[in-house]
Amino acid sequence: AQENYDIALISKGFQHQFWQAVKAGADQAAAEFGVNVTFEGPDTETQVDRQMDMLAAALSRQPDAIGFAALDSQAATPLLQQAAAANIPIIAFDSGVDSDIPLTTVTTDNVAAAALAADKMAELIGNAGKVAVVAHDQTSRTGIDRVDGFVNRIAEAYPDIEVVSVQYGGGDQLQSTEITKSILLANPDLKGIFGANEGSALGVANGKTELGSDIVVIGFDSGAAQKGMVESGVMAGAITQNPVGIGYETVKAAIGALNGETLPEIIDSGFDWYDASNMNDPEIAAVLYD
Amino acid sequence: MTDTAAPAQKSGIRISGAFHRLLAFSGLIALVVVFSLASPNFMQTQNILAILQATSVNGVLAIAATLVIITGGIDLSVGTLMTFCAVIAGVILTYFGLPLPLGVLGAILAGTASGLVSGTVIAKLKVPPFIATLGMMLILKGLSLVISGTRPIYFNDTPGFTQISQGSIIGALVPALPIPNGVLILFAVALIAAFVLGKTALGRYTFALGSNEEAVRLSGVNVDRWKIAVYATAGSICGVAGLLIASRLNSAQPALGQGYELDAIAAVVIGGTSLSGGRGTVLGTLIGALIISVLANGLRILSVAQEWQTVVTGTIIILAVYADILRRRTL
Amino acid sequence: MTDTAAPAQKSGIRISGAFHRLLAFSGLIALVVVFSLASPNFMQTQNILAILQATSVNGVLAIAATLVIITGGIDLSVGTLMTFCAVIAGVILTYFGLPLPLGVLGAILAGTASGLVSGTVIAKLKVPPFIATLGMMLILKGLSLVISGTRPIYFNDTPGFTQISQGSIIGALVPALPIPNGVLILFAVALIAAFVLGKTALGRYTFALGSNEEAVRLSGVNVDRWKIAVYATAGSICGVAGLLIASRLNSAQPALGQGYELDAIAAVVIGGTSLSGGRGTVLGTLIGALIISVLANGLRILSVAQEWQTVVTGTIIILAVYADILRRRTL
């Protein structure tokens, strides 16, 4: 790490707190190892081609390494080949890149994480009743994995629980709030809702508060607001990934690659359940971001 | 146009103006009737309140857009300006810890200031409104992220803040009517805007500018000043929207806002205001905004699959406007 | 406006048309010069190709939008129509496994058909273009999700497909010039559109409609038919954009597309086409689209923080258009 490496991170998003936490982790590693890191991502997780333009511009910049969280890994293949041809090491992060070009992938198992949310939901509502999902995106990898992970786990393991509605609010809090209220009003006997990312979870909690409902809300990711809601009990709890860890590990792996180290195929950044009872435990508090 | 050629009222039956106006609601009423029949959950007080609450932010933005559109302009920055104003309120209340009224004032003044800038760029530099407000949209979006440090600002230290939108003054007086303040604010803004448009010089110039700007200029009117005033007024209204959304989310979300301009402009146009300027009403815009939220709410209540919700929404927006055109043609 | 009253070129100094047109590039050239000086990586062949590649989709969409905007209309559906056409190509090629030319034809015909629908709703039902194409935008967005089953459709079984945009016919002949086909297609579409606008009856009526639709009608022209033809042509061009983006991503991404209309319209307006219709050029639109992608690329190359990129982009868009206004005023 004596060299002043230039590492470009192309993520799936930029403005959301999750990605800002990834950025924070990357910046932390950058400071620690004395490298230069840039971080960019499109406005929404549907803009696959915008991400391609960002990747192309990053390649033109001729960085030493690239970290890449693919919105659609197939679409990126030609550019990744171009990077490989230029001997720029690629580290995949957040979700896998369907290709053997990346040297390693720093990721969360979203299907398993959402299945854990399903288990917790079942436990909290007494293994029976109606539940719903408010997710961020119908077509992105994380959106698909988390919805599938939750819905499939319920279908497999909890025959008395019915998922009555899965709707998508684009991760926009206000839209997710309105969706939640509609779901609650359409299903007065609903027991719980799973909000599949930070914006969705906050929207769900918000809708619950506005209607004065007492359903069980399970969230995903953290952030100051979500932490506050878990603390106050509006949210029963949430699944946290380790975004700071993802960012940190991505940069670290990139430096490792540049220094000629061999990297494991997968670097699992892990996930955890947190609720009011455990969120102040040091190991949990460490993976929560504000 | 064909409507000039259409022979009208030979029959002597003249439909009264009030009834005429009532019919403008027809698209909205049809939607409400259909959804009420389709789902028992639709016509619940709570759901009606939820619809009104859902209309409040878009309704206020749409009123701002109405003013600008009547002048023949367009304002693409309403959404990100709303966010910017929310962030400013956050900075004042949370970062500086100043009292609530200052935060409210700050948000509204931020909106006014931004409107002044857009208006000046349009009136003085003659940059087309589309470009000027597109530029402002991006600038404000970036500034919101910069100022907030790309993270939400929470209003936890300002206890009264959530009351702005979520409290219910009416509910406190008449418990059976827990109409949230946000909805009251929407109607207050609508009333004020309708008053300004209908009764004041600013409103008159708004219509005149959209009708024939050059004729207004040649009448010795300070066209630039009035145009800037319209954008500034619209900006202040976006400031109110910023307070509403921040209060509802108990936070200023710096990344939100882009895309909201389309819903706002859609409400305006569904409400019968012409994009070429010179005509339009606040009441129409309110109806347009309500049509959008009733549609969204109703389709969700019916648990229509989301991809189909989009298809149905698109179809109904076209049909609602077509019905309104037919109505005007036959009257 | 003062320029209507200003009689053209009284002074003997007549600046040649070609030079005048060259100056229209000034904003673009200024950007290129600044970025080249600021970063050695900007003026690399690869980067220039990346910029052109990034322009191809938005450029083609913007050309479609140009046609409609010259008639005085607007097309908000260009983005989601592009996606819809990509999905149709995916269905034809991947689900049905038909040969490549049929997929290409299908995408373009899907675009034409959608344009016919928008045009008919606008011309026959008199629904304002904003509403008609807003409705179509939502309908097409929903249909893309429905048809694709909300998942991307990959073209892995159609090996030639990625060549449409990513291959390089020129590069095969002249290895030093690996210009991707997508860029060639953009220029081909631009040439054809310029030809249609300048040399054919369709183009003549496009300008005439935007200039004074009522006068065209009074002249006995079948206004409805030509208007529908313009929207249908724009739709076909969106079909080409659909093929380009699908080929670039080797997949039809059904959720993509919304929001792209704003970039397309921005390119048109930056290129000097007036939203009130009657005037506009394809060359201007190309320049507008290039300005947008050069800006995005250059700021990334310079590693400007993303929130500041937005601020700078907004500012420069306003300045570029203002510079163009100044140039026209002084000439």
Place this chain on the structure above:
Amino acid sequence: MAAGISDEALSPAAAPLVEMTGIDKSFPGVRALSQARFELLPGEVHALMGENGAGKSTLMKILSGVYARDAGVVKLNGMPVEITAPRQAQDLGISIIHQELALMRDLTAAQNIFIGREPRRFGILDEARLNRDAAAIFASMNLRLEPTVKVETLTIAKQQMVEIAKALSYRSRVLIMDEPTAALNDAEIAELFAIINRLKAEGVGIVYISHKMDEIKRISDRVTVMRDGEYVGTVPAADTPIDTIISMMVGRTLTNEALVIPNAADAPLALEVRNLRRGREIRDVSFSLRQGEILGFAGLMGAGRTETARAIFGADRREGGEIWVRGQRVGIASPRDAVEKGIGYLSEDRKLFGLATGLDVRNNIALASLSRFTGPFGVLDEAGMAKAAQGAIRQLAIKTPSDTQEARLLSGGNQQKVVIAKWLLRDCDILIFDEPTRGIDVGAKSEIYKLLNALAAEGKAIIVISSELPEILRLSHRIAVMCEGRLTGILPGGSSQEEIMRLATMREPAMELRHAG
């Protein structure tokens, strides 16, 4: 087409080309036509006369397929026809020059003329032929106009000529001209009349609408008069005195013309213009205007009178020159500055620069005076505005169902009156009226003359730009004449037409003739 008809035209008892009987037409709140009648013979110039709002344009729009009638019969060559679209009227050999110009401003003159009928080769527009054909038509009209010039850069007069060329290009059997000369100057009018006589000889039937009474005598064979949407009568033009026609139109005999009230030559100066310049349009124009004086501006089309007025008013920028108001040098950079200094300007192009067509009559009248009706908090005194507007409607006899009617729904002449009312209400000390009586009927015209005289008598200083010499001669205390951007001379009020024409065509700068002040 026309050739076959010319034989019939020779016989005076030729079958009518057009017969319209029992035509009714209503608009919301307005009965525009009631049992209207009209007949047109081949080879005839038939004048259609009536006050503003009498229904002339509406009747002709029905004949040309723009409006659908509510009742009545239209016959062409004795056969009943249903004309439901402009295209159909064209196919039947009927073409019309609309009163409100209907040109596509962004297209060239030639493109406008042949819109819908572009020559093509292999599906591609044959622009060269298009321009050749247009040039040929212009040549036949003795019109010097580049076919490739964009219409929006043309003055209204030239635009009017393009409209005429367009109508001629159809080679129709029936040609309707709705106030074709309202914007034209004597030279072009003479040219138009030559064209009309040629067409007449070919057997074309021409409907001629105009408010210029002298023209009626000059070219028409018969006159049909309408009043309030009804048919009043048809008389031969040659043997009917103008006064008779006027009394048919207005339903009474008009009182005598107003006289020019002499103004005191030592009245204080109201306005002085010194060395006004801009390019070749305004070349060193200087003149002065006293309180109570009416200064007429005469000149041929393109002489630069409008340009001069706009420059004084601050509507266009100027390159040099000083403007003095009541003995004080003033800086005028915008119309607002001018209005603040007490200068009002009525534009010659009401549609583009005068009327806010989407606003109602009341607000158009009040548009320049809104600040007067603005109370605390910017609230408008609507009752005061209504009262002022209704006063103006009465004073100028504006035909409108109410002061809340949209201005664009008024007839052309009544729109013009609304714009005049706007400036009267503003109460400026110096008024510049550019073609104030364009499209205004005889009765109203004399009312406006009286009004201008009365305003002058009150001490207002007035400039009247007019292309109608009789108007200039009747109104002016002094007459300024312009030619090619120069003020070629200022003549006393009673000067002869010949003297004015001499200055109006004087191409050389003639310093000694200028009485600058």
